[in-house]
Amino acid sequence: MSGLYSLILVSRRLYSSTSHHHIKAQKYVLTKYFQGEPKKSNFKIIEEELPELKNGEILTQAEFLSVDPYMRAYMIGYKLPTDMIGGQVAKVIASRNDKFSVGSHVCGAFGWRTHTVCNPDKLNEAGLMPTVLVPDITPHPVSLALGILGMPGNTAYFGVKEICQPQPGETIVITGAAGAVGSHVGQIAKKMGCRVIGFAGSDDKCNYLEKELGFDRVYNYKTTDIRTALKDGAPKRVDCYFDNVGGEISTTIMSYMNKYGRVAVCGSISSYNDLKPPKVSIVQPAIVFKELKVEGFLVNRWFGRWNEGVEANRKWLNDGSLKYQEKVYNGFENMVDALNGILRGENIGKAVVKINK
Numbered sequence: 506m507s508g509l510y511s512l513i514l515v516s517r518r519l520y521s522s523t524s525h526h527h528i529k530a531q532k533y534v535l536t537k538y539f540q541g542e543p544k545k546s547n548f549k550i551i552e553e554e555l556p557e558l559k560n561g562e563i564l565t566q567a568e569f570l571s572v573d574p575y576m577r578a579y580m581i582g583y584k585l586p587t588d589m590i591g592g593q594v595a596k597v598i599a600s601r602n603d604k605f606s607v608g609s610h611v612c613g614a615f616g617w618r619t620h621t622v623c624n625p626d627k628l629n630e631a632g633l634m635p636t637v638l639v640p641d642i643t644p645h646p647v648s649l650a651l652g653i654l655g656m657p658g659n660t661a662y663f664g665v666k667e668i669c670q671p672q673p674g675e676t677i678v679i680t681g682a683a684g685a686v687g688s689h690v691g692q693i694a695k696k697m698g699c700r701v702i703g704f705a706g707s708d709d710k711c712n713y714l715e716k717e718l719g720f721d722r723v724y725n726y727k728t729t730d731i732r733t734a735l736k737d738g739a740p741k742r743v744d745c746y747f748d749n750v751g752g753e754i755s756t757t758i759m760s761y762m763n764k765y766g767r768v769a770v771c772g773s774i775s776s777y778n779d780l781k782p783p784k785v786s787i788v789q790p791a792i793v794f795k796e797l798k799v800e801g802f803l804v805n806r807w808f809g810r811w812n813e814g815v816e817a818n819r820k821w822l823n824d825g826s827l828k829y830q831e832k833v834y835n836g837f838e839n840m841v842d843a844l845n846g847i848l849r850g851e852n853i854g855k856a857v858v859k860i861n862k
């Protein structure tokens with residue numbers, strides 16, 4: 506009996522590790538550089554035969570693909586044609602790696618593709634994210650590994666703690682405040698005892714941040730004069746600025762800061778789609794006379810502490826003090842629409858694409 510049982514086990518294992526050679530992955534290949542807004546015609550979707558699993562490798566099937574602003578910004582640095590980059594949450598469907606069993610979920614920088622063969626112990630080539638097991642977060646969706654429990658969550662966590670270093674009672678301003686990173690930054694800053702001021706692109710977003718997430722004041726940057734908003738919302742001026750958007754609004758905010766203020770330069774989404782980079786008012790006088798500390802950062806600076814951020818965010822998620830919203834798009838064929846969705850501001854919180862099985 507036990508012999509038969511182990512035979513079944515062995516054959517199951519073999520089945521799960523070798524049976525996939527008929528699976529073809531679909532993937533997006535960028536064939537033309539973006540000009541302005543990304544278009545479907547910038548890509549070709551092609552099929553790829555997957556190799557047999559070697560020792561240590563896994564085969565995964567994508568469940569959620571991430572769309573992030575860096576995808577628009579980074580691709581100019583690649584030689585074409587090139588596989589489209591990006592994070593995804595995928596299910597392990599065959600495994601020759603004991604740490605990653607069949608049925609578990611992983612989060613990795615596999616790109617825009619449906620199936621992937623990889624060795625999760627080796628850092629992804631693109632170096633954008635380590636491949637990690639998604640911890641059990643029921644009843645929350647596994648897609649949170651692309652949001653508050655993943656790259657954007659760690660961007661918020663380390664960006665606020667390590668770059669802004671806010672003290673209780675200080676005022677922090679956040680642009681892109683309703684997005685994946687911004688909405689998270691504000692909640693952490695509240696925990697650290699700050700007055701939190703946000704700028705976002707619609708009245709609905711502003712209401713959500715004030716009413717649901719506890720931001721002190723949020724202004725619609727499309728309909729409000731920025732200086733007037735700052736005078737209203739930050740009577741003690743600004744000590745920290747978490748800059749997600751760049752451009753003129755950032756110059757205005759920096760000129761409204763207190764001496765020794767800290768600026769975390771996280772991104773500059775206001776110009777990612779521009780054909781010509783915009784000219785903005787000179788920012789150096791504010792930096793000099795307020796003696797500001799302006800620091801750019803990339804979240805992978807904290808690869809070595811990745812789990813610290815994930816666990817801190819998970820604890821806050823579990824105690825109910827970290828809230829989230831997701832914007833879920835559907836279908837592998839709609840990746841470009843989803844990417845444009847975030848660049849246009851359709852999302853509150855993290856945007857992800859659910860892949861049909």
Ligand SMILES: NC(=O)c1ccc[n+]([C@@H]2O[C@H](COP(=O)([O-])OP(=O)(O)OC[C@H]3O[C@@H](n4cnc5c(N)ncnc54)[C@H](OP(=O)(O)O)[C@@H]3O)[C@@H](O)[C@H]2O)c1
Pocket residue numbers: 573574575656657660681682683684685686687704705706707710749750770771772773774775776802803804805847848849850851852853854855856
């Ligand atoms: N340094 C790092 O390691 C790192 C890591 C992750 C993300 N980032 C950066 O952080 C920023 C936010 O990323 P995210 O993933 O959280 O994206 P996100 O904020 O969820 O989505 C992008 C948002 O940008 C806003 N936006 C679009 N065009 C804009 C414009 N012209 N002016 C102002 N806002 C505009 C839109 O909201 P509105 O409706 O408010 O316009 C949109 O929802 C980006 O700049 C990204 O590149 C950096």
